[in-house]
Amino acid sequence: MAVEATAFNSSDAGARSGLALSQVNLRDALAVWRRNLEVHLKLWKMHMVAPVIEPVFTVFAFGWGVGALIVGRVAGVPYLSFVGAGVLAFTVLSRALFETTYGSYFRMVYQSTYDAILATPVNAESLAFAEVLWAVTKAFIDAIVILVVLVVFGAATSAYALLSPLPLVAGSVFIAALSLGITAKVHDIDSFNLYMAVFFCAIWLCGAWFPLDVLPPALRVVAWILPLTSAVDLVRACITGRFFLRHAYESLYLLAMAAIFVEWSMRSLRRRMVA
DSSP: OHHHHHHHHHHHHHHHTSOGGGGOOHHHHHHHHHHHHHHHHHHHHHHTHHHHHHHHHHIIIIIIIIGGGOOSOBTTBOHHHHHHHHHHHHHHHHHHHHIIIIIHHIIIIISOHHHHHHTTTOOHHHHHHHHHHHHHHHHHHHHHHHHHHHHHHTOOOSGGGGGTHHHHHHHHHHHHHHHHHHHHHOSSGGGHHHHHHHHHHHHHHTTSSSOGGGSOHHHHHHHHHSHHHHHHHHHHHHHHTOOOTHHHHHHHHHHHHHHHHHHHHHHHHHHHHTO
């Protein structure tokens, strides 16, 4: 029996040494996703307040308030369209971030939901995948709602605006996976203050509210390293219908960073919950 146990542990360790993504059981992940959906459907009315009200007032403040002070066009487009893309990207990415920081932390620590799920045949990788998938789902719902708001206000000027949720999905996968990996390493909820400060500072650098051309060269380099910048720029391209060759490279970069951090988040959650 000891030999069999040793052999089993060795084979299990060998399986874990590969890609964490290969350990995901899609049926188990979808079961966890459905669990989160059922909880959401009980509270959806309150959950929809922020994505409807916040973009309206942000468009008022930036698009019409600040926009009234800007006579010319910004980066070749009306400022309302320019900042509308920023509003869309910022709100959607923030939704994914909050879902896998405070939302996941509460499920992991205070509600012991993760412990209950891992007591079933669901493994840590499937749980992490489901958490990222759920965060992206909520972000996608917000993207649709906010896009309608932008169309009503005249900020979305191109038919390609219908494609704007696609880069937001990739950006949401990145930020949700990064946030889940951070959450797996946090042991005090107040520690999120540092991560939130870094995120909101990064948002100011990623071109959501003003063109990157106005930044000093060193800060422009930092801004383009941030995957959030690529997400914002791709959304703006869809909103305005202005596409350039750089958008192809941005898409590849965003997808690559999303894949890297999904893998990292799975490994991080396993170390927190199982190791």
